[in-house]
Amino acid sequence: MLSFEDSTPSAATPVMPPSPLMNGFGGEGLRLQPVMPTLAPATPSPAPAAPNSFRSSAQSIRANDKRVVNGQADINQLAPFKYPWAWEYFLKANRNHWTPLEINMAQDVHDYHHKLTPAERHVFENVLAYLTTSDILAMRNIGLAVMEKMTAPELQIYQARQVYEEALHTWTYQHCIETLNLDQSEIYNRYRVVPEIHGKIQLANRRLDRILRSDFDLTNRDNLHEFALSYLFFAAIFEGCWFYNGFSPIFALQRRGLMKGTAEQLQYIMRDEVLHCGFGMRVVRQLMQEENLQLDPEAVAAMWQECEAAETAYASYVLREPILGYSADLHIAQFRHIANRRARQIGLSEPYPGALNVLPWLDEQINLRKEKNFFETRVTEYQTGGALSWE
Numbered sequence: 001m002l003s004f005e006d007s008t009p010s011a012a013t014p015v016m017p018p019s020p021l022m023n024g025f026g027g028e029g030l031r032l033q034p035v036m037p038t039l040a041p042a043t044p045s046p047a048p049a050a051p052n053s054f055r056s057s058a059q060s061i062r063a064n065d066k067r068v069v070n071g072q073a074d075i076n077q078l079a080p081f082k083y084p085w086a087w088e089y090f091l092k093a094n095r096n097h098w099t100p101l102e103i104n105m106a107q108d109v110h111d112y113h114h115k116l117t118p119a120e121r122h123v124f125e126n127v128l129a130y131l132t133t134s135d136i137l138a139m140r141n142i143g144l145a146v147m148e149k150m151t152a153p154e155l156q157i158y159q160a161r162q163v164y165e166e167a168l169h170t171w172t173y174q175h176c177i178e179t180l181n182l183d184q185s186e187i188y189n190r191y192r193v194v195p196e197i198h199g200k201i202q203l204a205n206r207r208l209d210r211i212l213r214s215d216f217d218l219t220n221r222d223n224l225h226e227f228a229l230s231y232l233f234f235a236a237i238f239e240g241c242w243f244y245n246g247f248s249p250i251f252a253l254q255r256r257g258l259m260k261g262t263a264e265q266l267q268y269i270m271r272d273e274v275l276h277c278g279f280g281m282r283v284v285r286q287l288m289q290e291e292n293l294q295l296d297p298e299a300v301a302a303m304w305q306e307c308e309a310a311e312t313a314y315a316s317y318v319l320r321e322p323i324l325g326y327s328a329d330l331h332i333a334q335f336r337h338i339a340n341r342r343a344r345q346i347g348l349s350e351p352y353p354g355a356l357n358v359l360p361w362l363d364e365q366i367n368l369r370k371e372k373n374f375f376e377t378r379v380t381e382y383q384t385g386g387a388l389s390w391e
Ligand SMILES: [Fe+2]
Pocket: 135, 138, 165, 166, 169, 269, 273
C-alpha cells in the first residue's frame, strides 16, 4: 500500500501577450517509442516470420535494464517491473474515480448568487480562473513533454492515467463554470489580463517549455539536470504546492457551509494531485539515483524564491480583501509550510525553516471518510477499490 505524507473583473486591456503555451505549446504531439532491436528476428526473412519462431528469437527483457530515461530495454514489455511502485500508483489512481456530473451543485448556484459577498465571489472566480488554465498546462506538460521521455512502460502507464485525470479536472472546472452560469470566455481569458495570475502561468511556461522540444537530448548532462529540475518544479511546486494549497480558499468557504459542491469536486481533484506530486517526485529521485545526478543547490534555491514571489503576488490579488477565515497572509504561510514538506520528500533542505502549519484542516480535505455522513456526499464512499489510504 502506498503511503504519503499528504495521502498524504473583467479586465481591461490585455497586459501580456498571449502565452505560447496556450497557443501552440510545442505541438510535437506524442511520438511512438522506437521498436527496440531485441524485438526483431535475428535474421530477416523474406517471408513473414511465424509467431513461434518470432518469440523464440527474442529474449525477455531484464528489469535491471530499464531506466527512467535513455533506456534501451523494449518499451513495450510491462513486466518484469523495475519500478513496481509505479504500477501501484496506477492501481491506486483508479480507485479515485468520479465524474463532475455526479456531484450535486444545486446549493452552489444559490450560494454563489445569493450568499457570497463581492469579495468572496472575487476569490472564488479567480481561483477557478487560475485552476482552469493550470490544469490544461498540466495535461500538456505530462502528456507531451514528460511521458515521451520515459523509457519504462510502468512509468508511462501511470502518466497516461495522469493525462486523463488532468483532462477530467478541466472538465470539472468547466462543469462548475457552466453550472454557475459564469461568463466562460471571460473566466478562461482572465489569466491573460490579470498580471498576478499570468505571472504563475508564465513562470511555469518558462520552466517547462524547453523540455517540450522533441529534440531535447537527455544524454547531455546539462539537459538531464534541466529535465530533473523542470519535473521537480512541476511535481513538487506546480502540483504539490500551487494546486494543493490553491484549493484552500474554496475549502475555507466550504468550512462555513458555502460552495460545498464545488469544494467536493476539488477534494477529488486534490486526491489526484497528491498522487501526481508523489509520483513525480519519486521519478525524479529515481532519475537522480540512476544518473548519479545532483541538483544544483543555487538553482533549487532560485526556484523556491521565484515561486514564492509569484505565489505572493497571486495571493495579494486573489485575496486583496480577506474573507472570513482566510487571507493572503495565511495562504503564503501555508505555501511555505507545504514547500518544506515537498523539499523533505525529495531529500532537500527546507526552504522555509520554521514555517507553521497555519491551516491544519487542509490535509484533512483528502481524508473525509471519518467526518462525513454516508448520505451527505459521495466523497466518503465513492471509491472502486474500497481501500484508499490517504494518510
Ligand atoms: Fe490536475
